[in-house]
Structure formats: C-alpha cells, structure tokens
Amino acid sequence: xxxTILTQEYFYMRxxxxxxxxxxxxxxxxxxxxxxxxxxxxxxxxxxxxxxxxAFIGFIIDTYLIAFSPGSKNPxxxxxxxxxxxxxMLTWGxxxxxxxxxxxxxxxxxxxxxTLATLATVGGGWxxxxxxxxxxxxxxxxxxxxxxxxxxxxxxxxxYELKNLNLKPTKLIYTTLGLFLVFSAILCFDKFxxxxxxxLYRIPTTIFLLSLLGGIPN
Numbered sequence: 001x002x003x004t005i006l007t008q009e010y011f012y013m014r015x016x017x018x019x020x021x022x023x024x025x026x027x028x029x030x031x032x033x034x035x036x037x038x039x040x041x042x043x044x045x046x047x048x049x050x051x052x053x054x055a056f057i058g059f060i061i062d063t064y065l066i067a068f069s070p071g072s073k074n075p076x077x078x079x080x081x082x083x084x085x086x087x088x089m090l091t092w093g094x095x096x097x098x099x100x101x102x103x104x105x106x107x108x109x110x111x112x113x114x115t116l117a118t119l120a121t122v123g124g125g126w127x128x129x130x131x132x133x134x135x136x137x138x139x140x141x142x143x144x145x146x147x148x149x150x151x152x153x154x155x156x157x158x159x160y161e162l163k164n165l166n167l168k169p170t171k172l173i174y175t176t177l178g179l180f181l182v183f184s185a186i187l188c189f190d191k192f193x194x195x196x197x198x199x200l201y202r203i204p205t206t207i208f209l210l211s212l213l214g215g216i217p218n
Contacts, residue, residue, distance in 0.1 A: 015143055015150035018122045022157055025115040041114045045097065052093030058086040059199075091202045095210070096121045102213050107165070119158040120209050126151030128205035131184035167215045176211040180204045 028037065096117050103113035126149065130138065140147050183204040 018154050055086045055089035087199045095206045119154045123155035128202050131187040165216045170215045172211045176208040180208040
C-alpha cells in the first residue's frame, strides 16, 4: 500500500517538479548566483550521491546473489519504499552528477548546470523507454501538465537550452546518436535482449545525452 502511494506521488511530482525548476531557472538565470541557490544545489547533489552509493551497494549484492544464491532476496530492497531497480537508480544518479559537472565546466554557472542536468535526466528517462514502451500515455495523459508528458517537455526544453548555448553537431554526437538508434532498433525488435540485459539498456541514451555537451563551445 505504502509503495503504491509513494510510487503514484513520484510519478505525479516527476511531471511537475522539473518544470518548476526550469521556471525558477528562467527567473534567476540572469542574476548572480545566490548563496541559498548554491546551498540547495549542493544539498540535492549530496542526496543524489547518497542514493547512488546505496544503489551501487545494492547492485553489488544483487549481482552476488544472482551468481551464487539464486532466489535469495536482496535485503537492501526493504530500505527503499519505491519499486525501483538498482540499475535505474545507479545509472541515472551517476548520469546526473556527471552531466552536472561537465556542464559546469562549460557554463561556469551552477544553476544553469543543475537545470540542464535535471532536464537531461528526467527527459532521458523517457527517451530510453520509447523503443520498447510507447503507449499513448507516454505522450499525452491526464496527470501531465497541459496533458503533454512532462518528461517529453523536459527533452524539448533541453533542446531549446542547448540551442541557446550554440550547440553544434560534432562527430562524437553523430556517433553516439548512431549507437543510440541501432541499440533502440535492437530493443524494439528483440524483447529477449531487453529482458536479459537490464543493466545495459539505459547506457546508449546516457552516452548520447552526455555527448551533446561536447558540441557546446567553451
């Protein structure tokens, strides 16, 4: 029951919080970084780091149990109320932190980097699923803002902001895009591959999104 309630709240908030963060960014982006903003960003990064470390330990235990004790339940699952896999938490946690710090080297602005990392992470969670899970509610549903899925809006906002940063296509971007498309085609037509490699199918999406930062001039 608790898991169901928290999961519903998570999906509801995921549709809105990134948009609110973006509106906050629009309001403050031309102002000097405020101390409170930096403290909030630092706190959120610390929390994400803790969750990622937790997911890494859980992932190691899962791997061990699968190899040496099939059927045993990972005790770490009872410490996290949402029905998430360690693969997802670990991948997106590492992705967020990596995207943030790479973006920070380019933009030199913490709020901008945090906003871009948020849009890329939430939007990436939509993008990697499309090849094997694309019902109508992935695009339009009642829980979304203005009926358009919030994760899709995040991708559109990310594209807009990268354009404002003068993103230029590079060989690396074309290469990672090709990798993403080939991998997506495999997932689309080979569900067995998707089921048997849960730790792998988010990777091409994250690599492609990270490569976009390489097209922004310093």
